[in-house]
Amino acid sequence: MAQWTPTFYSFLTMTIPYPSPPTVLFCSQCGTATEQRIPPDDSRLRAVCPVCQHIHYDNPKTVVGTIPVLGDKILLCKRGIEPGYAMWTLPAGFMECGEGLAQGAARETLEEALATVEVIEPVYSLVDIPHIGQTHVFFRANLQEGDFGAGHETLEVALFALDEIPWDDIAFNSVRITLQAFLADVARGEFVTRHHVRTLDSM
Amino acid sequence: MAQWTPTFYSFLTMTIPYPSPPTVLFCSQCGTATEQRIPPDDSRLRAVCPVCQHIHYDNPKTVVGTIPVLGDKILLCKRGIEPGYAMWTLPAGFMECGEGLAQGAARETLEEALATVEVIEPVYSLVDIPHIGQTHVFFRANLQEGDFGAGHETLEVALFALDEIPWDDIAFNSVRITLQAFLADVARGEFVTRHHVRTLDSM
Numbered sequence: 001m002a003q004w005t006p007t008f009y010s011f012l013t014m015t016i017p018y019p020s021p022p023t024v025l026f027c028s029q030c031g032t033a034t035e036q037r038i039p040p041d042d043s044r045l046r047a048v049c050p051v052c053q054h055i056h057y058d059n060p061k062t063v064v065g066t067i068p069v070l071g072d073k074i075l076l077c078k079r080g081i082e083p084g085y086a087m088w089t090l091p092a093g094f095m096e097c098g099e100g101l102a103q104g105a106a107r108e109t110l111e112e113a114l115a116t117v118e119v120i121e122p123v124y125s126l127v128d129i130p131h132i133g134q135t136h137v138f139f140r141a142n143l144q145e146g147d148f149g150a151g152h153e154t155l156e157v158a159l160f161a162l163d164e165i166p167w168d169d170i171a172f173n174s175v176r177i178t179l180q181a182f183l184a185d186v187a188r189g190e191f192v193t194r195h196h197v198r199t200l201d202s203m
Numbered sequence: 204m205a206q207w208t209p210t211f212y213s214f215l216t217m218t219i220p221y222p223s224p225p226t227v228l229f230c231s232q233c234g235t236a237t238e239q240r241i242p243p244d245d246s247r248l249r250a251v252c253p254v255c256q257h258i259h260y261d262n263p264k265t266v267v268g269t270i271p272v273l274g275d276k277i278l279l280c281k282r283g284i285e286p287g288y289a290m291w292t293l294p295a296g297f298m299e300c301g302e303g304l305a306q307g308a309a310r311e312t313l314e315e316a317l318a319t320v321e322v323i324e325p326v327y328s329l330v331d332i333p334h335i336g337q338t339h340v341f342f343r344a345n346l347q348e349g350d351f352g353a354g355h356e357t358l359e360v361a362l363f364a365l366d367e368i369p370w371d372d373i374a375f376n377s378v379r380i381t382l383q384a385f386l387a388d389v390a391r392g393e394f395v396t397r398h399h400v401r402t403l404d405s406m
Binding site for chain 1: 226227228229230231232233234235236244247259260261262263264265297298299300301302303304305306324325326329331333334336338355356395396397398400
């Protein structure tokens with residue numbers, strides 16, 4: 001599923017300040033043009049319907065993915081779609097209603113890397129990207145020999161030793177800092193949940 | 204901010220299966236009545252505009268909150284709004300675009316408990332509730348003596364020793380299991396990130 005992807009939003013928000021498009025221009029319940037208004041007992045502008053009074057909340061989205069591990073190597077996917085076409089990434093995508101974080105991460109890994117992974121709890125890396133309204137959540141996961149391939153949004157998949165990671169060709173900053181943390185944790189022999197915040201300044 | 208709150212959804216989804224309301228009946232971009240369709244390269248029904256082709260994704264929402272700790276007590280809020288009116292809860296609410304998880308948790312604590320807390324990293328408790336499309340994320344946080352009170356959605360706030368928690372009057376299951384985990388971790392003297400999934404069967 002293509003949807004609005006991290007880098008696309010990033011490009012937009014480099015020049016257009018928050019709140020970013022797409023906005024709710026018409027009421028989802030009755031089709032009337034909405035107005036930007038601060039509802040009673042609220043402190044933020046929301047798209048409000050002047051006819052049926054429906055309030056449209058625009059909340060952050062969660063991206064879920066895995067670090068698929070096989071022995072001393074990890075699996076990366078070369079992206080077959082924009083943004084980041086032909087760049088390398090961890091298998092990840094938007095969490096869907098009806099699934100949990102780990103379930104979504106496993107589903108995305110199956111879709112993008114055709115791999116049925118065993119997800120390792122708890123959450124390994126959380127990356128908040130407030131200016132694009134997203135939190136990216138990665139789990140470590142165990143991969144099976146031969147049980148992977150390129151999904152329909154992926155050009156190819158490949159196993160990389162940790163000293164072979166193509167740092168210059170990583171598609172997303174959240175993937176980069178998650179991999180950097182992973183390498184540090186492998187080096188010291190202990191994995192801990194890490195929470196990063198990436199603002200426009202730190203990107 | 205009232206918005207769609209966990210228990211409200213829970214009541215709905217006890218009788219109405221996923222996907223739960225509200226749905227996008229009209230296109231947010233042009234106001235045309237939408238159709239339920241599986242877009243190309245997708246596998247799920249989405250509300251799609253037959254005129255401008257805009258696809259409306261309905262992704263899970265993140266609820267953020269804290270366990271505010273002062274000495275050997277924690278702060279709970281007695282809810283002043285439905286759902287769970289007059290029941291006790293941890294300060295929590297929907298994460299907003301433009302903020303990170305910890306920032307949102309601190310904001311909700313300020314709004315509901317008038318407390319400026321120091322949030323403790325990393326994330327303490329994650330509770331997926333797939334059938335209502337939500338993930339609830341709680342941080343431990345340090346509270347200051349006297350620096351709290353009832354926000355406008357709160358009837359009262361009170362400090363509770365861990366053997367005084369009003370288990371029979373806790374508003375939300377995610378709060379209950381987070382507090383249960385907290386007590387277990389206090390007892391063994393170590394806090395670890397915990398990830399729970401609550402389905403209709405386990406609720």
